[in-house]
Amino acid sequence: MxxxxxxxxxxxxxxxxxxxxxxxxxxxxxxxxxxxxxxxxxxxxxxxxxxxxxxxxxxxxxxxxxxxxxxxxxxxxxxxxxxxxxxxxxxxxxxxxxxxxxxxxxxxxxxxxxxxxxxxxxxxxxxxxxxxxxxxxxxxxxxxxxxxxxxxxxxxxLADPLPDRIGVADTGLLAVLRARGFTGDRLAGIARALRAAGSRVRLFDPDGADPYGEPPPPQDLDPATASALITEPAQVRAVAAAGAGVAEFTAGVASAGPGQAARVLEAAGRAGLTAVGHIAEAFARDRADHVVATVARLAELGCDEIGLEEGAVAATPVRVRGLLQDAAAAAGTATVRVALRERHGIGLVNALVAMKSGVRHFDTTLGGVDGALPAEDVLFLAGQLDVDTAVDRSVLIASAAELESTWGSVLPGRTYRFAN
Missing domain, CATH: 2.30.110.10 (Electron Transport, Fmn-binding Protein; Chain A)
Incomplete structure (x- = not known):
């Protein structure tokens, strides 16, 4: 039968x-x-x-x-x-x-x-x-x-399940603090706390004073968590010598000249640095084809990680979902990161959509002081979803509370007052 x-x-x-x-x-x-x-x-x-x-x-x-x-x-x-x-x-x-x-x-x-x-x-x-x-x-x-x-x-x-684990990097805090007059030990102490929590931190910035900002003491540097934003291939060697293990660049800048992105990536490879290419205004309307093409080009050049940044044009859950599906396919073995902003409470919705689209790495800023999605909020969301992380949120919360005491007002972050 x-x-x-x-x-x-x-x-x-x-x-x-x-x-x-x-x-x-x-x-x-x-x-x-x-x-x-x-x-x-x-x-x-x-x-x-x-x-x-x-x-x-x-x-x-x-x-x-x-x-x-x-x-x-x-x-x-x-x-x-x-x-x-x-x-x-x-x-x-x-x-x-x-x-x-x-x-x-x-x-x-x-x-x-x-x-x-x-x-x-x-x-x-x-x-x-x-x-x-x-x-x-x-x-x-x-x-x-x-x-x-x-x-x-x-x-x-495709409807991807939630990731088993996520990570966060702080790409904005130290630049904001430098602009507000923080220097020396104050900067080093905050950076030390963020890295102790397990977060990657952008320590060196070409807009800083020297031209990579004021570096923390050598004993505080760990290449696994220290990153640098660069604008030229020649800067890779300098930031590697300063203790950075990650070289970040904006694709629109690093690709300004013929072969410039390739030279940045080649220099990062020679220095043994992880290379991260960021694409600005990635979630803007009518830019999806350009962004996916850029992701594919960076992946072909050997970029280790590719960051998609929300900019002046607000991202929506629908655009986040649509872009990340295609970007993941174009990235191949390269890691896809997202840098989302908090607008009208939609930031965490977009973060949830990103996780459901397979994203495991988020570029954030402690307390959301530059408008970026706060690291502690992303980790709070992950906790509510039973998604694991290697980053200690309690350390970030303590850092946010300390920052608020000198900031002069309540921080924009929504969850840093909650330990659990």
Whole structure:
């Protein structure tokens, strides 16, 4: 006795999959259909398989022609998937996208997440389907964006679980304190407390007095938690000698000249520093394509970490979610960081969205004194979500309380008065 067709379909609907469009040619006689039964088979030679029902026209044409192509759809291409699934009545399914002929003559979607052009190597019977194994003649990854998913007979997107652990770095406090006249032991003491809590701290800043600010005593320096913001490749050697273990730069500045970003990263690599490239105004409207392209370029150059900064234009949860999905895909093995600001109580909402989008590293400022999201608030949120951290929030709270005593007013942070 075998399972009924309906119970089998219901069970398999719980298996999430990507969505592809399987096509065949030649040009002028293109045809295709949406499929989810697709997987890789072999690396050498490169092979993939698709399973197609006997009654479909695509099955018949691939059997006759001996070739097919597969286009993997991105999260913004649901309409194309629906069209090729027959869910939209259109005269020409190929009219709704940019399709180009591959080597075999089968059409591929020019702006797909990926596409593969294949010649049929084997065709195996599989009940009411045929398993077509294709040897890949050509493959490409035109765009680095999150894929569309199919689950429980519905179209969706990736929904990452919360991270198991997050970390914070303070990238703004010392610059603000220098501007307010803090010097010497007062600066060193605050920096020491932040690093004792486990937070990375931006100690050296090109806007400082000497030109990296007034460095703390050598015994207080730990390269693992000491970072420097630089504007020129030549500064890397100086900040490394001063005790920094992290070199930060703004991509818009470091890429001003041809090859400048590459030279910064090369210099950081020679000095053994972790390189962090920041992208300003990352969450501004209509900048997503530029930001993702910049993330991809920095990743290709070997940048260790890539920071996305909220600037004058306020981020929204929807834009944060959309950008981080694509930025994570473009970053590859590079770590994605975010620097969010607190506006009208939305900062922590954006931080939650960032965590749900896979972000584990946040650039913050103690007490939120420069408008950035306060470190202690991010850690408070993490605690409410049962997300672990190596940073000791109680030490940050004590530091915030001490800072408030000399600040002259209540700090902007929302949670630094609460130890738990």
């Amino acid at each position: 075998t399972a009924s067709g309906e119970s089998f379909r219901a069970a398999m609907a719980q298996w999430p999959s990507g969505v592809v469009v399987v096509t065949t040619g030649p040009e002028g006689a293109w045809h295709g259909m949406t499929a989810s039964s697709f997987t890789s088979v072999s690396l050498d030679p490169p092979m993939v398989l698709v399973c197609l029902a006997h009654h479909t026209r695509t099955h018949r044409l691939i059997t006759e022609r001996g070739f097919f192509a597969v286009s993997v759809l991105g999260k913004d291409q649901v309409a194309i998937g629906r069209r090729f699934a027959g869910q939209e009545a259109v005269a020409d399914r190929f009219a709704g996208g940019s399709w180009i002929p591959a080597k075999t003559g089968a059409p591929v979607l020019a702006d797909a997440v990926a596409w593969l052009d294949c010649r049929v190597a084997h065709a195996y019977p599989g009940g009411d389907h045929t398993i077509f194994v294709g040897e890949v003649a050509e493959a490409a990854t035109p765009r680095r964006v999150a894929p569309v998913l199919f689950h429980s007979r519905a179209w969706g997107q």
